[in-house]
Amino acid sequence: MDSRKASAAVxxxxxxAGITLNGKHPWDIQVHQDAFFQRVLAGGSLALxxxxxxxxxxxxxxxxxxxxxxxxxxxxRVHRTPRIAWxxxxxxxxxxPFRHKAYDIGKRHYDIGNDLFSLMxxxxxxxxxxxxxxIDDLDAAQETKLEMICRKLELEPGMRLxxxxxxxGALCQYAAEFHGVExxxxxxxxxxxxxxxxxxxxxxxxxxCRDYREMRETFDRVVSVGMFEHVGVQHYRIYMKSARxxxxxxxxxxxxxxxxxxxxxxxxxxxxxxxxPNSMLPSARQITAASEGLFVLEDWHSFGxxxxxxxxxxxxxxxxxxxxxxxxxxxxxYRMWRYYLLCCAGAFRARAxxxxxxxxxxxxxxxxxxxxxxxxxxxxxxxxxxGAATA
Numbered sequence: 447m448d449s450r451k452a453s454a455a456v457x458x459x460x461x462x463a464g465i466t467l468n469g470k471h472p473w474d475i476q477v478h479q480d481a482f483f484q485r486v487l488a489g490g491s492l493a494l495x496x497x498x499x500x501x502x503x504x505x506x507x508x509x510x511x512x513x514x515x516x517x518x519x520x521x522x523r524v525h526r527t528p529r530i531a532w533x534x535x536x537x538x539x540x541x542x543p544f545r546h547k548a549y550d551i552g553k554r555h556y557d558i559g560n561d562l563f564s565l566m567x568x569x570x571x572x573x574x575x576x577x578x579x580x581i582d583d584l585d586a587a588q589e590t591k592l593e594m595i596c597r598k599l600e601l602e603p604g605m606r607l608x609x610x611x612x613x614x615g616a617l618c619q620y621a622a623e624f625h626g627v628e629x630x631x632x633x634x635x636x637x638x639x640x641x642x643x644x645x646x647x648x649x650x651x652x653x654x655c656r657d658y659r660e661m662r663e664t665f666d667r668v669v670s671v672g673m674f675e676h677v678g679v680q681h682y683r684i685y686m687k688s689a690r691x692x693x694x695x696x697x698x699x700x701x702x703x704x705x706x707x708x709x710x711x712x713x714x715x716x717x718x719x720x721x722x723p724n725s726m727l728p729s730a731r732q733i734t735a736a737s738e739g740l741f742v743l744e745d746w747h748s749f750g751x752x753x754x755x756x757x758x759x760x761x762x763x764x765x766x767x768x769x770x771x772x773x774x775x776x777x778x779x780y781r782m783w784r785y786y787l788l789c790c791a792g793a794f795r796a797r798a799x800x801x802x803x804x805x806x807x808x809x810x811x812x813x814x815x816x817x818x819x820x821x822x823x824x825x826x827x828x829x830x831x832x833g834a835a836t837a
Contacts, residue, residue, distance in 0.1 A: 452483035463518035465511065472507035473514055479503070491521065495716035495789075499782050508785060509758065512792025555722060556613075556635035562775070562783075563614070565767045566760045571614035571641075574672035574702060575753040575801045584759040587752075592620040595669060597818040598745070598805050599698050601625040605666040608632070608692055610658045611673025615642030615651065622649040630663065632656045658685065664694050674703040676725045679711050682736035690740045690808065697808050698815075699741065703728060704753070705800040721786050727799065741806035744815035750800040757791035 457467050466474045477483075479502040485493045497503060505511045515521065556563075567573060568588040576587030577594055595617065601607065603626030609618050612631025615638075621627045628650040633639050639655040646653060668689050677685050689699055706727035713726040737743065764771070764787060771780050793799040805815060 449480050449484060452487050453480070455487060456483045459520055460515075463514040463520055465514055473505065473510035475503050475505045475511065477503045490715065492715035492719060495720065495782075495785055498785050499720075499778050501781070508788035509754075509761075509791040509795065512789045513795040514792075516793055516796035516798040553635075556633070557637040559774075560614070560637055560641050562771070565770065566763045570616040570620070571645075572616045573613050574756075575704075575749070576756045576759075577749065578752045578755050584756070584763075587756065587759075588616070589620070592617055593624075594817075595671070595700055595702065595803070596621055596625050598803065599667045599669060599700050600818055601627050601667060603627070606630070606664075608661065608663070608665040608668045610661075610668065610670040610689065611676075612638075612642060612653060613672070614638055615645045615653060617669065617671060618642070618651045618653070619646045619649060622646070622651050627667075630654065630665070632658065632661065658688050661688065661692050663692065665692055666694055666697050668693050668697065668699040669702075670700070671702040672704070674701060675727060676722065677728075678724060678726060679709075679728070679732055682728065682732055686736045686740050693808050695808060698744075699806045699808075701733070701802075701804045701806065703733075703802055703804075705730060705733070705802050707798065707800065717786070720782055730802075733802075733804065737806060741808065742810035743804065744807050744811060745803075745805040745817075747803040747805075748800055749803075750794050750797060753799070753801045754791050754794040757787050757794065761787040761791065 453467075460467060460475070464473075465471075468474065468476055479497075482497050482502045485497055485502070489496070563571060563573065568576070568585045570585075570588060570592075572588040572591070575591070576584060577591040578587045579590070581587045581590060599607070601621055605625075605627045607618070607621055607627045607629045609629060609631040612618055612633050615631055618629035618631040622629050629646075629652075631642060631646075631651065631653045633642065633653070633655060634657060636655055639653050643651075643653040670689070674685070693699055704727055706729050709729040709731050710726060713722075713724075718725060734743065761784070764783065768780065771783070775783075790799070794801070807815065
């Protein structure tokens with residue numbers, strides 16, 4: 447396709463989402479290179495992201511652009527070229543069940559620098575969706591999420607908690623401080639493990655750099671927040687069996703994960719290449735199929751729009767430190783990370799992505815499951831009042 451036909455085709459596609467080439471609205475894109483049109487039609491989402499990183503186009507409000515693109519399902523209307531098919535095959539191949547790949551995500555994403563994440567996230571460094579019910583502050587939204595998880599798990603003093611994909615230790619630290627549990631957190635990132643252990647110093651918390659399949663200890667409760675997206679569809683059943691093996695009879699497990707509306711066996715090419723290697727979003731059907739016969743599903747809580755707010759808060763923090771990011775990480779990384787945060791915000795706004803918290807019991811709770819009511823003074827209020835979080 448020549449450049450003129452490619453330009454007309456892209457213009458027509460975008461018009462279906464109310465987006466004008468070189469228009470005046472914040473969601474309109476400004477194209478700087480004529481070759482952009484052929485590149486995007488040939489390469490799909492991977493080419494769209496790469497061309498943005500290369501400064502071939504700009505957009506004032508990428509989150510609004512992606513909200514419109516995904517709401518209009520333009521991603522499904524781009525023809526499947528050989529390059530797009532090859533990229534999809536590579537994504538499928540990357541998710542084959544090879545255990546040695548488990549640590550790739552740690553090295554390629556989480557180990558890029560604790561400084562970057564500390565300037566972007568809340569003070570406890572939660573790298574997952576906050577809970578914004580009646581809240582307009584990122585720190586409070588994240589602590590409310592942590593408290594909600596602890597109540598859903600019915601944590602009591604003296605219990606042992608396993609956190610699969612513990613990040614920088616926020617949940618382990620919080621559960622030990624305010625619910626009196628002994629926690630073990632595992633991560634595949636060496637940088638996360640070192641910082642998490644520092645933050646949890648003095649608490650009954652152990653942080654291990656370990657894959658979930660290697661765990662043989664047993665616990666009263668198992669939790670996983672924002673890690674299941676890195677498991678891959680071929681591994682879902684193995685993950686659920688591993689979690690059950692670590693859970694004592696009568697125990698509860700909470701799974702907090704981003705989800706997709708359709709069952710997929712591949713991942714978004716740009717996200718997989720530049721942000722989260724070997725990752726994909728599970729569907730509700732894939733999760734329930736993987737857990738069938740292993741757990742009883744007690745509760746399913748969906749609050750995807752809260753991730754839009756969380757990502758926009760992270761982006762605001764990121765932009766506050768733009769000069770630092772440019773100096774330390776460079777211009778291309780800055781554009782890549784900005785694109786990542788805002789395209790994800792747009793995906794949640796369009797409801798193309800979901801956020802689920804699922805409570806499983808090992809054998810089924812005979813009298814049913816209910817979230818534990820709040821105490822007269824919640825741990826969230828206590829931590830705000832006394833500044834309990836470790837800086």
